[in-house]
Amino acid sequence: MAERILIVEDEEKLARFVELELLHEGYEVDKAFDGRNGLEKLEGGGYDLALLDIMLPGLNGLEVLRRARRTVDTPVIMLTARDSVMDKVAGLDMGAEDYMTKPFEIEELLARIRAALRKSQRRAPETQVLAAGALSMDVGRHTVSYDGHPIELTQREFALLQALLENKGIVLSRSTLMERVWGYDYLGETNIVDVYVRYLRGKIDDAFGVRLVQTVRGVGYVIRD
Numbered sequence: 001m002a003e004r005i006l007i008v009e010d011e012e013k014l015a016r017f018v019e020l021e022l023l024h025e026g027y028e029v030d031k032a033f034d035g036r037n038g039l040e041k042l043e044g045g046g047y048d049l050a051l052l053d054i055m056l057p058g059l060n061g062l063e064v065l066r067r068a069r070r071t072v073d074t075p076v077i078m079l080t081a082r083d084s085v086m087d088k089v090a091g092l093d094m095g096a097e098d099y100m101t102k103p104f105e106i107e108e109l110l111a112r113i114r115a116a117l118r119k120s121q122r123r124a125p126e127t128q129v130l131a132a133g134a135l136s137m138d139v140g141r142h143t144v145s146y147d148g149h150p151i152e153l154t155q156r157e158f159a160l161l162q163a164l165l166e167n168k169g170i171v172l173s174r175s176t177l178m179e180r181v182w183g184y185d186y187l188g189e190t191n192i193v194d195v196y197v198r199y200l201r202g203k204i205d206d207a208f209g210v211r212l213v214q215t216v217r218g219v220g221y222v223i224r225d
């Protein structure tokens with residue numbers, strides 16, 4: 001299901017430009033052009049993320065965020081035209097996930113949106129259990145076991161295994177895994193994925209004599225039952 005993003009921005013041309021980019025990326029988009037309408041929509045809920053301009057008519061973005069935080073915890077990325085440290089600090093203190101200073105590169109905004117969405121998705125499912133064959137991952141407890149035998153994984157190994165398990169049967173490219181596990185700012189060195197896949201195989205496949213983490217040559221990796 002497409003993630004829903006709210007844009008609260010009074011510069012309608014900018015809002016429209018960002019909207020088109022987000023639609024192109026497959027998100028659903030809603031817009032508000034002033035603080036009051038933005039707050040109303042945020043409080044109405046149903047958004048996976050909001051882009052919130054600070055300089056808005058009516059209520060400013062910081063005030064919108066402060067009020068919205070009483071009832072909703074939608075991740076928010078603040079947009080500020082001023083390169084004002086105070087605004088950024090205030091926004092982050094009030095619970096904004098991130099901020100962007102205008103003018104920004106759309107690619108950077110998209111990357112920050114993906115990062116913020118990943119972060120909020122990771123903390124959402126408290127009791128989620130993922131499995132492939134006898135391999136089982138309890139996401140909430142942050143534990144992994146094979147046929148009841150606990151497996152010790154580092155943070156990165158855990159994140160990599162989680163990405164594979166969440167997409168069981170689907171081949172994930174190195175760059176997808178890279179972005180998913182290491183974040184957008186590590187683009188380029190995808191061979192680190194191979195290194196961590198080897199670690200995982202050592203602790204799972206080699207240790208238990210199975211072949212769960214599979215290589216699809218020229219494409220990437222997949223975990224199968």
Ligand code: CA
Pocket residue numbers: 009010011053054055056
């Ligand atoms: Ca503005």
